[in-house]
Amino acid sequence: MIRVSVVGAAGYSGAEVVRLLARHPGIALSGLFGSPGGKGAAFADLHPDLAGLSGPEVVPFSEESLLETQPEAAILATPNEVSAELAPRLLAAGIRVIDVSGAFRLKDAALYPSWYGFEHPAPGLLAEAVYGLTEWCGDRLEGARLVANPGCYPTSVLLAARPLLPLLAADQPVLVTSASGVSGAGKRSELAFSFCELAGNFKAYSAGTHRHEPEMMQELGLPAGSAFTFVPHLLPVVRGILSTIHVSFEEPVTDVALAERFVVAYAGRPFVRVHPAGRLPELKEVVGTPRAHVGWQLLPGGRRAVFVSAIDNLLKGAASQAVQNLNRVFGLPETEGLP
Ligand SMILES: NC(=O)c1ccc[n+]([C@@H]2O[C@H](COP(=O)([O-])OP(=O)(O)OC[C@H]3O[C@@H](n4cnc5c(N)ncnc54)[C@H](OP(=O)(O)O)[C@@H]3O)[C@@H](O)[C@H]2O)c1
Structure with missing residues (x-):
């Protein structure tokens, strides 16, 4: 089983990622995180409709607690600026990243201040990030370290x-x-x-x-x-x-x-x-x-x-495309875990 942690797990997109991964036969949810100042939630409260399935509690995010969950990959369903800061640190720790935000979608760092309102903190990663419109990725997803999931x-x-x-x-x-x-x-x-x-x-x-x-x-x-x-x-x-x-x-x-x-x-x-x-x-x-x-x-x-x-928008536009991409990164069938 591939260990995957989700940041932004209680947000609209993140909760859909969790819903899909909770039933995924090849993935173990290793950790679920909300905002650092947030209250957290029991797994059963996040998805009362997944009765009978268990999963980690959603806890306030800190880098140390995420690293403690020892994931092979993290899905970031977080605001753009949060993903832009966090992804490079996770990559440095050897964790693959599927980012659902727009932080790594544009190849030209000069566009970030005008379109996203911030200077990109890791412009060197923009060339490496695979733009994850899955059907048009060829073989670039297999083994990728960083996938920029497309906008909805x-x-x-x-x-x-x-x-x-x-x-x-x-x-x-x-x-x-x-x-x-x-x-x-x-x-x-x-x-x-x-x-x-x-x-x-x-x-x-x-x-x-x-x-x-x-x-x-x-x-x-x-x-x-x-x-x-x-x-x-x-x-x-x-x-x-x-x-x-x-x-x-x-x-x-x-x-x-x-x-x-x-x-x-x-x-x-x-x-x-x-x-x-x-x-x-x-x-x-x-x-x-x-x-x-x-x-x-x-x-x-x-x-x-x-x-x-x-x-x-929350599935092919966010969560299910992230799972398609996750599957491809790890060499699993693209359809695994998807209805
Ligand atoms: N909604 C869509 O249709 C859609 C589609 C494609 C892509 N996206 C992108 O996906 C990302 C998430 O969107 P969303 O619509 O799911 O947003 P959302 O419902 O507002 O959820 C955002 C999540 O990020 C968490 N968060 C906020 N600041 C954080 C921090 N500093 N550290 C860790 N976690 C933090 C929030 O935690 P709390 O729960 O504790 O507040 C929440 O769980 C955005 O970048 C968005 O542009 C969204």
Whole structure:
């Protein structure tokens, strides 16, 4: 059994990681940690629905107590700045790290002050970190020391857009609108995230300024200044992301050609389901599952199309993709421990 500790175990993403690892046949949960000043929680209180399973208590984080749990790997489901400081120290202690935050996703350290609000404390690790969009990692995950789990919005967008890259018209914009359930913002008590502010409402936010924008541009190979527009929206549901991607092609394409492209990209990839042409995914298909669903509608003339991608932000957008990546790092089947 591979010993794995989870930091941020009582947060929305971390709790999903714990839920998956508690049933994983090849993993032993060695330690669960919350914030240093936090109260901690019994395992049964963290997941009352996992009756019959046992696991470590969630205790306030300290580096010494984490090291005492002797993990081979740690999953960090912590704020960006916390992961950025902690990951290098864990790596130095010989512990592999899967980081669910954005601390190691961008390759250019100079982008961190403007998009994340801090100077990166370990810029030397950015080149080493494997950007863990699992289906597109080739063999880079096997044995990796540091995996930067992708953001939830980027996971939904990249899975749909990556196979299209060779077809896109160079002089036309790529326009993305994404709507996320409120758990995407983590546990918060701010007024803007209260029930009365959100219920019955739907709004766009951070147009052109969301920190997932440079991440998507990096992973699509688009230089700064490209005509790429990302507008996130807050949807008054607990979980799920639906992304709509408007693209233009250099040459007219057919549904058959698009279908072939996606079949090749995702053959043997159980966590990406490609819909038949014209059948667009919905949130209810993916919420509570580790899968992404992708579909498209080709527009008249074959030069433009709308792609739609749906995921559960806390699973394929965070916890289940972290477990896919953990499995691959340790040479386990990618599906192990995932429903
Ligand atoms: N929510 C999503 O859909 C989603 C998707 C992909 C990636 N992410 C990323 O995943 C990370 C966690 O997000 P979340 O939504 O799960 O957040 P969250 O619900 O706010 O949970 C954050 C967790 O981090 C812990 N924590 C805070 N400061 C800490 C410190 N100094 N040392 C150790 N632990 C600390 C908290 O402890 P307490 O429980 O004691 O407060 C909590 O368990 C973020 O970086 C986020 O950007 C989130």
